[in-house]
Amino acid sequence: MFLLVFLMLFLLLSQLFFPRVVALALEEAVRYNFPHAADVQVEVEAVPATKILLGKFDVINLYITEGSVGGLPVSRFQSRLKEVQIDWGELLQEKKLVLRYQQPSFTEIVLLASDVSRYLEQQLRGRFLKPEVRLGDDQVTLLGSVSIFSMPVELEIDGTLEISGAREIAFKPRNLRINRVELGNPFRENILAQTRFLISLEQIPFVSELEKIEVGQGKLIIKARS
Incomplete structure (x- = not known):
């Protein structure tokens, strides 16, 4: 007993x-x-x-x-x-x-706009100067400058973030403004091509496939299967 x-x-x-x-x-x-x-x-x-x-x-x-x-x-x-x-x-x-x-397991990652900006400083180095990202409801705005004819030009680009592949998020630029004026061709597509970027989660542990991303005020929420 x-x-x-x-x-x-x-x-x-x-x-x-x-x-x-x-x-x-x-x-x-x-x-x-x-x-x-x-x-x-x-x-x-x-x-x-x-x-x-x-x-x-x-x-x-x-x-x-x-x-x-x-x-x-x-x-x-x-x-x-x-x-x-x-x-x-x-x-x-x-x-x-x-x-x-x-x-099946689950992972959630939250990035602030400042986190994305710091990440882009490395990803866009040599193509885009002093990148700053602003996040709104399903809206992404990228600010910074590029060199056009050896002259730095301040840009503002609106776009979206979309899942691209199993562990990547792609920025798809749509509207381009210089000094708040929308820019048309022929320079528009060339400049937009320089500002496309990927957020790679290849090295992130416990992430095998992205399921959903949510863009809110000042933050990006990433949901994935592990």
């Missing part, structure tokens, strides 16, 4: 405390693998909790805020991974966090 009570008490305490202790350890591992993240939180679910010793989890929720993930500046990164397996040996020996998951 005493042994049964002890066993039940052990299982109860392990279910209450073990997942949180492991979550804290995983947070440290995530910080090591994502050193540019301002804040990291991990939540784990496992029933029974003792299977965590084998590296098995029912659900792992991962939250990263204000950092860089896979070279992309992000305001918030959130993944919900199901039926996860972790190799404890790989993590303890190499400090390498590899999460293998079975069931």
Whole structure:
């Protein structure tokens, strides 16, 4: 009888405390693998909790805020991974966090307009100077300058963001203005071609295929399957 009570008490305490202790350890591992993240939180679910010793989890929720993930500046990164397996040996020996998951999982990424602008400074370098992105309801405006006949010209371009392929988002420019005056051909198409860009998520973890993007006031929300 005493042994049964002890066993039940052990299982109860392990279910209450073990997942949180492991979550804290995983947070440290995530910080090591994502050193540019301002804040990291991990939540784990496992029933029974003792299977965590084998590296098995029912659900792992991962939250990263204000950092860089896979070279992309992000305001918030959130993944919900199901039926996860972790190799404890790989993590303890190499400090390498590899999460293998079975069931369809989901990731949501939020980028502010300033995040997209910083990303474009690298993507459009040599073609477009001082890019600034403004995000409205389903509307994207790109501001900056290009060189025309060796003269810097201030531009304002309206367009949309669309999913292009499994893990890319493309900017499709539509209207071009110089000093708030719309510009027609022959220069229009040439200039617009210089301002097309892609937001690549190829290096972003837990993103296998983009499902939906939403452009709102000052932010871009990306939803993907993991």
